[in-house]
Structures are given as C-alpha cells and as structure tokens.
Amino acid sequence: MPNITLTVNGTQHRLEVDPRWLLADVLREQLNLTGTHLGCEQGVCGACTILLNGRPARSCLTLAVTADGSDIITVEGLAHNGQLHPVQEAFWQEHALQCGFCTPGFLITSVHFLSENPNPTREEIREALSGNLCRCTGYQHIVNAVERASETMRKGATHAVPQD
Amino acid sequence: MKPPVFEYVRPASLAEALDALASSEDAKVLAGGQSLIPMMNMRLARPGLLVDINHIPELTEIHDNGDTLHLGALVRHYQLETDARIKAAFPLIPEAERLIGHPAIRTRGTIGGSLSHADPAAELPVLAMLGEWNMTVHSRDGGARTIPAEEFFMSYLMTTMGPDELLTRITVPKQLAGASHIREFAVRSGDFALAIAAAMVSLNGDGSIATVRFALGGVGDVPWRNRELESSFVGTMGSDALWRDIGRQAALAIDPVDDMHASAAHRRQLAETLLTESLHRAAEMARERSGR
Structure with missing residues (x-):
C-alpha cells in the first residue's frame, strides 16, 4: 500500500493507505476525525467538505492517495484553544442546526466563503451554500448565522481561516 | 460506498503517464475526479488501472x-x-x-x-x-x-x-472582437443544466452583424453548433426580432430527446429562449464596447 503524508489541522501524519480509500474515510477511520460526515458519497450533499490546501473540497470525491502532501483543515480544526470559530459561534447563537449532520460541511464552506467575501449579501450567502444540503432547518437560520458571523468577523473577532 | 479495487499509478511525467495508459486495456485517467470518483463510488465505472495525472507539472x-x-x-x-x-x-x-x-x-x-x-x-x-x-x-x-x-x-x-x-x-x-454571453436553465443551482445557450456577436459600424456564433448544450448527444446557419445572418441588422428569429431557427434545427429531467419540447423551448436572451445580451455588450 502506498505511503502518503497529510497535514491535518496542523499535525503531520504519515499514513499507509489503500488507493481505493477516500480521503473522508482516511480522516474518519485512520485519524478518528469523525466530524467530517459522509452523506451521499457522490459529491451532492456537501457534508464531507473539508479545506484542501485552503480551498473547500469534497473529501468523498478525493482519493486519499491523490491528496498526498496536502494541507487539510477539518471541522475539528476550526476551534482554537477551546474557543469556537466565529462561524461556529454564530451557528450556535442562531440555532443554525437541528440534527447537525450537515453542519461540518456548512461550517467549512462558510469559513472559506467569508475569507473570500467578508461582507456578503444574503443572496451571495445562499449561492455560496448551494452545494450543501440541510434537511432540517430550511436554511433560514443557517443564512442568518453566516450573516452574523460576517458581522462579528468584520469587527475583528479572530482569524477567518484557521492558521496553525 | 467505496470504489472497487483498482491498480493505481502516479506518474511524475507525461511520458510515464502515456506508458501507463498504453500498458493496460482498462486504464482510466484520474484528473480532478469530480465525475469519475462518483461513478466509481456508485460502481458505474470499474477501471482496472487509475493513472493519476495530478502530479505532472x-x-x-x-x-x-x-x-x-x-x-x-x-x-x-x-x-x-x-x-x-x-x-x-x-x-x-x-x-x-x-x-x-x-x-x-x-x-x-x-x-x-x-x-x-x-x-x-x-x-x-x-x-x-x-x-x-x-x-x-x-x-x-x-x-x-x-x-x-x-x-x-x-x-x-x-x-x-x-x-x-x-x-x-x-x-x-482569443476573442478579439465583439462580446459574448452564456445562459442556462438548471432546476437547482449547480445542477447540470437542462439547456445551455452561448453566443458571440460582433457588429459593424451600422449595427449589422459582422460575425455571429452560437452553441447549445443539453439538447443532444454532443454540444450543438451550425456554422451554415450562423453565416446566413451575417450582414443582417441586429435587432430583437433577429435574436428571436435566430432562437427560433436554432430550436427547430436541434433534436433533443425526452428524459427523466425534461421533455424534448421543454428543452427546445428553453434553448429558444436562452439563445434569444444570450444573443440579445451579447449584442448589447458589443454595442457598449464599441461606444454605439
């Protein structure tokens, strides 16, 4: 089996992976980072979205072996020193989740989106989140949360993209 | 869901990649994987050898x-x-x-x-x-x-x-003259479109058409374009009536089929509307650009 190196949430891992293993499975099964959820496993639902070299990517549509050498941030990498990321904080404040299954993908997608567009309109937020499906909330509170996070982050509440 | 078992090679050069592709009857190229991996996850594709070209600078x-x-x-x-x-x-x-x-x-x-x-x-x-x-x-x-x-x-x-x-x-x-526009209709944002229309228009000083190109997607087994039809409009004055006429003629020339996402008639109607709008917008931008 090929050996690969992944830097996940700032920690470098040397892993032996079967080529058919998806990045999502390696994160979950080998690194026990089970915050990355697998919904549809065909790229539609967005629950498995992670940051791959600073950009959002579907970990269910990426073979771990092809991510060799990459820098990855999962939902576990968003909070720092026990402090929630402003986007996480806003999801909590705005009740932007019910069952929570889709939330990791929404958080990662939102964190990246706000780093590129710190002052979005509600329509831009909806467009940015259109690749993430939520079956509970009807999206209203999620849009509210991202809007709230953009406000707090513009006021300077910590980093937009986590740094390690 | 996991992809079925496959052999995996990660060539570092084009020559190595071509060797790998020639070595197997059953090889498939892995680039971004955004279509291939879902097909493999669903076992619709079962390549014997995956040639990962992501590391060829x-x-x-x-x-x-x-x-x-x-x-x-x-x-x-x-x-x-x-x-x-x-x-x-x-x-x-x-x-x-x-x-x-x-x-x-x-x-x-x-x-x-x-x-x-x-x-x-x-x-x-x-x-x-x-x-x-x-x-x-x-x-x-x-x-x-x-x-x-x-x-x-x-x-x-x-x-x-x-x-x-x-x-x-x-x-x-490079697109040197005129302006272009693309429109599509998809049921949800990010879905494959039911129909796509793209147009490129450049106008002469008097507002007549210097060149016009248009292409459609989602309305057949390959993207559609008809150069003969395009050239029949060269020299005609650009107008809303003309864009509608081109849309209509293109819609008659295509041969969409019914499938689970849309009927052929729906696709034909979308193609007509999207193309008319695309041509209109492209011509408008071409006019703005030339200051007319």
Missing part, C-alpha cells in the same frame, strides 16, 4: 501565445474562474465557471476532465465548440495530434480520443 501550465491561450489539461475550474489572463483572452470562461457545480467541485475539477468527460449538458464543451478550441492529445505510440472541438465530441460521454490518448493541452483562440 507541465499539465498545469497557462501560457499566453499571442493570438491564443494554451491551457494545460489540469487547469482547475477555480483557476478558470479567477485567472486574469483567462478572463482577458476569453471572458466567457469565468462567466460560465460560476454556473459549474459548486465552489468545492471547482476546487478539484479540471478543464481537461470536463472536456474529456464530454457531458453534453456541461458548460465547457459548449464553449469549446463556440470558441473553436483545439485539443492536443498525446499517446505513447501515436505521438501528439490536435483535434478541433467540432471533431472532438462523439456522443454522450464519448470523445474521438483513443483509449491510450491523454488530453494534454487546450488551445483557446
């Missing part, structure tokens, strides 16, 4: 050649969306990119992958036809050859590339 190059732009097959959608050189050379590319999938898909998906996958409802194949892009393909035994877009797409998910050939470079002629 020469395939990532973007090169300005004066009249044309060379895009390596591994240039990713997000680069097509944001690179200033690409926008300057062919503004329709970043415009179309915003219609393709979602940001997370655009992080990984590539221009070469999209064109080789040849989904007739995908945007880039429509642009390839409209912009008369040339595809350079390589194989170990056949060397290099160039396939113009109109000879590249064969049918649903099929191109005229051989199984041992690799798409390495896309040559995009």
Whole structure:
C-alpha cells in the first residue's frame, strides 16, 4: 500500500493507505476525525467538505492517495484553544442546526466563503451554500448565522481561516 | 460506498503517464475526479488501472501565445474562474465557471476532465465548440495530434480520443472582437443544466452583424453548433426580432430527446429562449464596447 503524508489541522501524519480509500474515510477511520460526515458519497450533499490546501473540497470525491502532501483543515480544526470559530459561534447563537449532520460541511464552506467575501449579501450567502444540503432547518437560520458571523468577523473577532 | 479495487499509478511525467495508459486495456485517467470518483463510488465505472495525472507539472501550465491561450489539461475550474489572463483572452470562461457545480467541485475539477468527460449538458464543451478550441492529445505510440472541438465530441460521454490518448493541452483562440454571453436553465443551482445557450456577436459600424456564433448544450448527444446557419445572418441588422428569429431557427434545427429531467419540447423551448436572451445580451455588450 502506498505511503502518503497529510497535514491535518496542523499535525503531520504519515499514513499507509489503500488507493481505493477516500480521503473522508482516511480522516474518519485512520485519524478518528469523525466530524467530517459522509452523506451521499457522490459529491451532492456537501457534508464531507473539508479545506484542501485552503480551498473547500469534497473529501468523498478525493482519493486519499491523490491528496498526498496536502494541507487539510477539518471541522475539528476550526476551534482554537477551546474557543469556537466565529462561524461556529454564530451557528450556535442562531440555532443554525437541528440534527447537525450537515453542519461540518456548512461550517467549512462558510469559513472559506467569508475569507473570500467578508461582507456578503444574503443572496451571495445562499449561492455560496448551494452545494450543501440541510434537511432540517430550511436554511433560514443557517443564512442568518453566516450573516452574523460576517458581522462579528468584520469587527475583528479572530482569524477567518484557521492558521496553525 | 467505496470504489472497487483498482491498480493505481502516479506518474511524475507525461511520458510515464502515456506508458501507463498504453500498458493496460482498462486504464482510466484520474484528473480532478469530480465525475469519475462518483461513478466509481456508485460502481458505474470499474477501471482496472487509475493513472493519476495530478502530479505532472507541465499539465498545469497557462501560457499566453499571442493570438491564443494554451491551457494545460489540469487547469482547475477555480483557476478558470479567477485567472486574469483567462478572463482577458476569453471572458466567457469565468462567466460560465460560476454556473459549474459548486465552489468545492471547482476546487478539484479540471478543464481537461470536463472536456474529456464530454457531458453534453456541461458548460465547457459548449464553449469549446463556440470558441473553436483545439485539443492536443498525446499517446505513447501515436505521438501528439490536435483535434478541433467540432471533431472532438462523439456522443454522450464519448470523445474521438483513443483509449491510450491523454488530453494534454487546450488551445483557446482569443476573442478579439465583439462580446459574448452564456445562459442556462438548471432546476437547482449547480445542477447540470437542462439547456445551455452561448453566443458571440460582433457588429459593424451600422449595427449589422459582422460575425455571429452560437452553441447549445443539453439538447443532444454532443454540444450543438451550425456554422451554415450562423453565416446566413451575417450582414443582417441586429435587432430583437433577429435574436428571436435566430432562437427560433436554432430550436427547430436541434433534436433533443425526452428524459427523466425534461421533455424534448421543454428543452427546445428553453434553448429558444436562452439563445434569444444570450444573443440579445451579447449584442448589447458589443454595442457598449464599441461606444454605439
């Protein structure tokens, strides 16, 4: 089996992976980072979205072996020193989740989106989140949360993209 | 869901990749994987050998050649969306990119992958036809050859590339005159479109048509374009009535089929409306640009 190196949430891992293993499975099964959820496993639902070299990517549509050498941030990498990321904080404040299954993908997608567009309109937020499906909330509170996070982050509440 | 078992190679050079492709009857190229991996996850595709081209540096190059732009097959959608050189050379590319999938898909998906996958409802194949892009393909035994877009797409998910050939470079002629626009209708944001219409218009000083091109996607087994029909409008005065007429004539010329997503009649109607709107917008921009 090929050996690969992944830097996940700032920690470098040397892993032996079967080529058919998806990045999502390696994160979950080998690194026990089970915050990355697998919904549809065909790229539609967005629950498995992670940051791959600073950009959002579907970990269910990426073979771990092809991510060799990459820098990855999962939902576990968003909070720092026990402090929630402003986007996480806003999801909590705005009740932007019910069952929570889709939330990791929404958080990662939102964190990246706000780093590129710190002052979005509600329509831009909806467009940015259109690749993430939520079956509970009807999206209203999620849009509210991202809007709230953009406000707090513009006021300077910590980093937009986590740094390690 | 897991993909079925496959052999995996990760060539570091084009020559190694071509060797690998020639070595197996059952090899498939892995670029961004945004179509191939879901097909493998669902076991619709079971390649015996996966040739991962993501680590071949020469395939990532973007090169300005004066009249044309060379895009390596591994240039990713997000680069097509944001690179200033690409926008300057062919503004329709970043415009179309915003219609393709979602940001997370655009992080990984590539221009070469999209064109080789040849989904007739995908945007880039429509642009390839409209912009008369040339595809350079390589194989170990056949060397290099160039396939113009109109000879590249064969049918649903099929191109005229051989199984041992690799798409390495896309040559995009720069759009020098006029303006262009793309419209599509998709049920949800990021879905494959039910129909796509792209148009390129340049006008003479008196407002008559100097050149007009139009292409449609999602309405047949390959992206549709008809140069004879296009040239019949050259010299005609641009007007709303003309754009409607072109839309109507194009809609009569296509042969869409019914499927689970839309009826043929719905697709025909969408094509007509989208093309009329595209031509209208492209002409409007062409006029603004020339200050008329």
